[in-house]
Amino acid sequence: MATQVLTTTSPHDLPVPQILEPHQFQNLPPFPNDIPTAPLVRLSLKQLRKADSESLRLFESCKNLGFFYLDLRGDVEGEALLKEAGQLFDFAPKFYDLGAEELRKYDRQSQGSYIGYKGFGSNIVDEKGNLDRSEFYNIPKDEFLNISPNPYDHPQLIYDNKPVIVSYILHSHSLVSFILTHLNKHLRLPLETLTKLHALQSPSGDQIRLIKAPPQPPSDQQLSLGKHTDFGSVTLLFNRLGGLQILPPPSIVPDGTEPQWTFVKPLPGHCIVNLGDAMTKFTRGVLRSNIHRVVSPPGEQATQTRYSLVYFSRPNDDVPLKGLDDGGNEGVIPKWEGEGEEDGMNSKDWILLQALRLKSDNNILVEERKKLWEASGRGT
């Protein structure tokens, strides 16, 4: 791969400490080396800062698969994010030790909000009406940056860790903006179109999600998280254990073979980046929001509790989810060819609808759950 020679020193080239997250990988059984893994392209943040070829690889990955690895090592901001992700992985077990009874006080699903806690088994995961096998806690950007007019309350342990949470939000948002800048360029959109739709200080559904999935009994395995695409724009994901699977599009599997659910192997020093539905809508299908799900970790890893850490970036609340106007720079985003004006639900309503539509529990009859699954459109 061709790289450009740097003639100036940028702040991103400063020496960086080698801290990061080694213990969290070292203390776990290894990811098996005899199972197929998903063909995510591995990009480097450091290269992305300086090499056009890396930027092009990013664009291609976002068109072909909508998922890629990003090596954060060797970059000041990248390493800061890795360090904070490591701190949040240390925080997660302590946080979930508060127990479901305590955390349920922060479940706002019945009030029509996805902020806070989602208990074990409260979403439908498949056409049979089975329930999920994971807990979430969603921490909203707006509340922690003090731009939410009506913040909810959270467990004290969250406030005790506010500095790392705020810093993780800022670094994640900044990394997403950087990725959006590259996509903006390749989509030939007017300067800053995408970053203005994702302004840090404007209200949005951006959030951190901390996930816990305990080991499942070998004789009774269900999906930990049902198949889905993310609803927002760009998702940054940190995994220690396997369990995440993608269903690759037919275009990238060998001719004559059917796409199979395939594990994404977690890599130390990297985050997994994937695009959500908003990016597909903005680009009328040029960029891909790929389907994925979470199952029990593979091999020996199945004996472990799986934590995972997500940052969901979403368009600002008032942004309509429809094709973007390329300002006359023809050629990348196809023109709207439907009847009349293109219509788009605003981001806030879209996220809320998607986030709550599979809400359920054991008190709802299986037949009802199957209907909810069908109505969600995820069976297709």
Ligand SMILES: O=C(O)CCC(=O)C(=O)O
């Ligand atoms: O836990 C993971 O690896 C993925 C989580 C995920 O896809 C989600 O929360 O949308």
Ligand SMILES: [Fe+2]
């Ligand atoms: Fe997801």
